[in-house]
Amino acid sequence: MIPVGSYLLLSFALFAIGVLGAVLRRSAVAVLVSIALILNAVCINLAAFARLFGDASGQGFAFLVLVDALLQISIGAWMFRSLWRSRSAHRQAPSDSPEPSA
Amino acid sequence: MSPGFVFYFLGGLVLASAGLAVTRRNSSHTVAFFAVASLASAGLFLQLRAPMLATAHGVLFVIGCGLVLRMAARQPEAGIRAFWIATGLRTWLTIPAVIALCVAGMILIRRARSLPAEGFLVSGAAPAEQLPRNASAFAHAVFGLYPTAIAAVVVLALLLFLTRRGARKEAGER
Numbered sequence: 001m002i003p004v005g006s007y008l009l010l011s012f013a014l015f016a017i018g019v020l021g022a023v024l025r026r027s028a029v030a031v032l033v034s035i036a037l038i039l040n041a042v043c044i045n046l047a048a049f050a051r052l053f054g055d056a057s058g059q060g061f062a063f064l065v066l067v068d069a070l071l072q073i074s075i076g077a078w079m080f081r082s083l084w085r086s087r088s089a090h091r092q093a094p095s096d097s098p099e100p101s102a
Numbered sequence: 103m104s105p106g107f108v109f110y111f112l113g114g115l116v117l118a119s120a121g122l123a124v125t126r127r128n129s130s131h132t133v134a135f136f137a138v139a140s141l142a143s144a145g146l147f148l149q150l151r152a153p154m155l156a157t158a159h160g161v162l163f164v165i166g167c168g169l170v171l172r173m174a175a176r177q178p179e180a181g182i183r184a185f186w187i188a189t190g191l192r193t194w195l196t197i198p199a200v201i202a203l204c205v206a207g208m209i210l211i212r213r214a215r216s217l218p219a220e221g222f223l224v225s226g227a228a229p230a231e232q233l234p235r236n237a238s239a240f241a242h243a244v245f246g247l248y249p250t251a252i253a254a255v256v257v258l259a260l261l262l263f264l265t266r267r268g269a270r271k272e273a274g275e276r
Binding site: 034060062 | 105106109113116117120121123124125126127129132133136139140143146147149150151152154155158159162163165166169170239240243244247248251252255258259262266269
């Protein structure tokens with residue numbers, strides 16, 4: 001059996017990668033993916049401790065975290081899409097306005 | 103295949119693909135590497151004797167990757183054109199990603215077969231009377247211990263659905 005410390009190290013590294021990506025990247029997709037990586041690291045931790053204590057409650061909580069991550073991704077995708085639409089509409093607006101007469 | 107080798111392989115795959123997903127500039131590369139990291143994480147869950155969680159993880163993150171790709175593919179500013187999968191991915195990035203995906207899938211199936219009474223994903227892996235061992239414990243944990251959390255998640259999903267529906271209605275009226 002793999003010791004639980006190995007899983008903790010792995011999830012710590014994954015968490016660190018996710019935090020770095022969420023803080024340093026400016027792309028919306030990269031930020032969403034980084035936050036999902038952070039939640040993934042949390043799930044690995046929960047599953048490792050569930051295995052260590054022989055209790056499935058950690059797995060149940062990890063499942064709820066996963067569903068929450070999916071909802072967060074869909075909300076984020078929707079928000080960023082609306083933002084892009086409003087930005088592109090804002091950019092097109094000056095060209096649509098009539099030319100001022102001299 | 104020893105559990106140590108599987109763990110280090112899957113862990114390395116998770117870390118490498120997560121690092122590449124965070125550092126790539128093209129959004130389709132980011133989502134592809136994130137999919138590899140998610141599948142490798144599902145393999146880790148299988149190794150932790152949590153097949154229900156692995157299944158849920160695989161299904162939910164495939165839906166999540168689809169949502170993000172759909173969002174990115176509709177935005178010309180994200181750098182993804184009409185045939186983003188066919189033309190957007192470079193060959194030297196696609197081939198390792200596909201190979202890693204195949205290897206992770208094979209390991210998942212092997213692990214599912216080697217877990218008696220828990221590998222319900224693969225046909226013929228578990229006898230029917232032994233199936234509910236992890237499934238029943240998982241269901242008991244989810245529905246017995248966290249009813250408030252389930253209610254919160256359901257309310258959140260409902261709010262999201264209603265808000266989207268309202269926004270679409272408003273856009274249609276305009």
